[in-house]
Amino acid sequence: MRLKISQFLLSLVIISALMLGGCSPQQVASNTSSPGSTATSTTSEASTKTTSDATSVSQTSSESVPGITNLPRLEGKATVVLMVKGSPITIEVDGTDAPITAGNFVDLVQKGVYDGLPFHRVVREPQPFVVQGGDPQGKDPKVPADRLGTGSYIDPKTGNARYIPLEVKPKGSDTPVYNKPFDATTQPVILPHKQGAVAMARSQSPDSASAQFYFALADLAFLDGNYAVFGNVTQGLDVVNKIQQGDRIDSAKVTQGAENLKTPAQ
Numbered sequence: 001m002r003l004k005i006s007q008f009l010l011s012l013v014i015i016s017a018l019m020l021g022g023c024s025p026q027q028v029a030s031n032t033s034s035p036g037s038t039a040t041s042t043t044s045e046a047s048t049k050t051t052s053d054a055t056s057v058s059q060t061s062s063e064s065v066p067g068i069t070n071l072p073r074l075e076g077k078a079t080v081v082l083m084v085k086g087s088p089i090t091i092e093v094d095g096t097d098a099p100i101t102a103g104n105f106v107d108l109v110q111k112g113v114y115d116g117l118p119f120h121r122v123v124r125e126p127q128p129f130v131v132q133g134g135d136p137q138g139k140d141p142k143v144p145a146d147r148l149g150t151g152s153y154i155d156p157k158t159g160n161a162r163y164i165p166l167e168v169k170p171k172g173s174d175t176p177v178y179n180k181p182f183d184a185t186t187q188p189v190i191l192p193h194k195q196g197a198v199a200m201a202r203s204q205s206p207d208s209a210s211a212q213f214y215f216a217l218a219d220l221a222f223l224d225g226n227y228a229v230f231g232n233v234t235q236g237l238d239v240v241n242k243i244q245q246g247d248r249i250d251s252a253k254v255t256q257g258a259e260n261l262k263t264p265a266q
Helices: 007-017 027-032 035-048 051-058 097-112
Strands: 076-085 085-092 119-123 131-135 197-200 213-216 229-235 249-256
Touching: 076 097, 085 097, 097 197, 097 229, 097 249
Parallel strands: none
Antiparallel strands: 076 085, 076 249, 085 229, 119 131, 131 213, 197 213, 197 229
16 A cells, blocks of 8 residues: 655654654653654654665674674564454564564563553554554553653663664665664665564664564555564454554464574573
């Protein structure tokens, strides 16, 4: 499904639907008080990235990215089933082309992080865009609804938030691009934002994704290279299309491929 929104409207939609917390308290305050400037700078940054930037980064190994060895990794694929209002949504999670992003998601599913969390943003107008959820703050009934979208996963062992680097693999590359958004119109990606794609939401910083994710309700090619797709809905897209803001994830379970998750030694 092709979006027919002007570039200006696309920027406004990005502001309202993809910018989140998952960052330091200072960043959260900035995003909340001036989301327009945050999204505008992100869009501008993406539009000015060159193919040479992406190519040079994509040649580096993931082990060279600071802190990446301390993150879960999915070596292969896995299947996750979300139950929403009693109906299943089946997601094929791709650790082959997005090992860190997929590993983070599967690890959080296994930890029960997503059970009971609400979908806090649903954007279908002026054109189908995204359904976003996964803010861990959603389990606390004392957290006001307007604050959802600013939360990250807090590791109970360390008391610190877990962030993952932006991870997008261009076609023809052996490794993903880490940390840098790039222009996917000149360098297509292996995991594009097709209808039913599942990707990580983040704030202005490329490496601020944590737990929040979104379903693409349409083909959103303008997000390719800027946000990390890590899977696709294989069954239950009709369920996704019926989700309303405030609906909750009843449960999230790994039904296949759990053995492909590799967690760092503690």
